[in-house]
Amino acid sequence: MRLRRLTLFATGTVLFASLAAASWLGARLIVVERDNGLIASLNAGHDLAISAEDPPELVFARLHFLATRDRLDEAQPLLNQLAGGPDRRLAVAALYDMANARLRVAFNHLESSRIDPAIPLVRLAKDNYRRALTLDPGFWDAKYNLDIAMRLVRDFPQIELEGEELPPEAVKKLWTDLPGLPRGLP
Amino acid sequence: MGWRARILATLVLLALSISPALAQLRGVELYAPRGFGHVIGDTLTLTADIALDAPFRLDSASLPTPRALNYWLDLRDVRVKDQGVRDGVHRYTLDLVYQTFYAPLEPRRLTIPAVALFAVDGERRVAVDVPSWSFLMSPLREIVATGPGPAMALRPDIAPRLLPTAPLMRGLLLALGVALLALLLLAWQMGWGPFGRRRSRPFARAARAIPAALAAPAADPALAASRYARALQALHRAFDATDGKGVFAEDLPGFFERHAAFRAAEAEVRRLFAASRRAFFGADPAGAQRELPPAELVALSRRLRAVERGTA
Structure with a gap:
């Protein structure tokens, strides 16, 4: 009788626990499906307001939406949120997409010979690519696009006060900070 | 490296x-x-x-x-x-x-x-x-682009991906499966629903307890009598279990009122009770076996099992 009551109690506990797990998972599934709907509509080109509490995938979808429409100032806070977030894959993707968007805007400026507004955009793009590569050194698309940005606006060695830290030959290799579309050997 | x-x-x-x-x-x-x-x-x-x-x-x-x-x-x-x-x-x-x-x-x-x-x-x-x-x-790109397309084509963006739902779905199905199993186990333990009927099928148990060999004429009359008596007892226990209390010959009208399905076998049941009265109270096992021969007792146990199951 005692054993029977014990097995009854055990079965009841398992039933209760599995029902609790099922209801939690079901609730999660509903939330995730709602978020997926929002991501899909952002991808389809409908702008939606999101909040900081939304999952990072949704934040990234909004960032992608803004970045592909050259709304860089609105995208920057989202990039800050994602780049400091725990999801490394999304941080890399956000930095990369944002850098691509900046580079595209810079190309537009350069095509109409507006050099001054292009330089800071290329510099910011390079910084974003570098941060993406710092997080994921094997990200080939970021390497390729960083190479393009590097040839537009070359890096140059900064003359640091602690001279011993800098290799002496680096000091000689001063680059002018001019954008240049490569047309032949530099 | x-x-x-x-x-x-x-x-x-x-x-x-x-x-x-x-x-x-x-x-x-x-x-x-x-x-x-x-x-x-x-x-x-x-x-x-x-x-x-x-x-x-x-x-x-x-x-x-x-x-x-x-x-x-x-x-x-x-x-x-x-x-x-x-x-x-x-x-x-x-x-x-x-x-x-x-x-x-x-x-x-x-x-x-x-x-x-x-x-x-x-x-x-x-x-x-x-x-x-x-x-x-080493450089990644040539100095002057000679490939097709624009010279400074960027590698494409990373497109946003949907949140994965498959693990949640799997977990949900697993939890529901475990819940269903636990519910079935609980129903079996508590005797709910179909399990309840299965557990309280006393005539099925009685029919199992009465061997078909009873119908064959036994060489030793004493052995035959004791086997016959055990078979009668098994059937009586089935009646008691079905009604939830002891059923005697005088309780039979009430029993048939409560369990109308068994009315189909009323005549045989009355003969069974008459035979057991002779066997247990009349000390006349031979007379009892004449009243209800062993072969018919076996047949009756099968009949009652069918009535109980609802397939009579």
Whole structure:
């Protein structure tokens, strides 16, 4: 009788626990499906307001939406949120997409010979690519696009006060900070 | 990392006479990755095996901190592993992880600068130099684009992806499956629903308990009588269990009222009760067997089982 009551109690506990797990998972599934709907509509080109509490995938979808429409100032806070977030894959993707968007805007400026507004955009793009590569050194698309940005606006060695830290030959290799579309050997 | 070049940093023995402290440094061996074919964004791990004479320790304060060394080279990570003292030699393994961001137009030799460390033993300090290392960096793109399409086509963006639902779905199905199993187990334990009917099928049990061999005429009349009596008892227990209390011949009208399905076998049931009255109270087993022969008793048990099951 005692054993029977014990097995009854055990079965009841398992039933209760599995029902609790099922209801939690079901609730999660509903939330995730709602978020997926929002991501899909952002991808389809409908702008939606999101909040900081939304999952990072949704934040990234909004960032992608803004970045592909050259709304860089609105995208920057989202990039800050994602780049400091725990999801490394999304941080890399956000930095990369944002850098691509900046580079595209810079190309537009350069095509109409507006050099001054292009330089800071290329510099910011390079910084974003570098941060993406710092997080994921094997990200080939970021390497390729960083190479393009590097040839537009070359890096140059900064003359640091602690001279011993800098290799002496680096000091000689001063680059002018001019954008240049490569047309032949530099 | 592929194969590693091995560079032995030779000690400048001349320095011995100038600085006797140098004798405390046994040697620094540098293990480097391949010296060519690196592209922008690659990480390079230099490993230095440092051997010191025993009382000396590597001064951890002299280790470089991860930072940008110059405009193209970042020191990303510094890891020191103390290999302990063996034969009076204190060995360390120092891993220096660099990342290069140089964008060369053609293969270009670059140099990772030397790292100056110190070994200490109380007041004494000895310089430990991890030598510099040079390697070739390769460009990723041609100088003048000759391929199809625009010259500076960017690699495409990373498109946003949907949140994965498959693990949640799997978990949900698993939880529901476990819940269903637990519910079935509970129903079986509590005798709910179909399990309840299965558990309270006393006539099925009685029919199982009455062997078909009873119908065959037995050689020994005493044995036959006791088997017949046990069969009657089994059927009576089935009636008691079905009604929830003892059923006697005078209770039969009430029993048929409560369990109308058994009315189909009313005549045989009355004969059964008459036979058992003779067998148990009349001490006339032979008469009882004449009233209800064993073959008919077996048939009756099957009939009652069918009635109970609802298939009569």
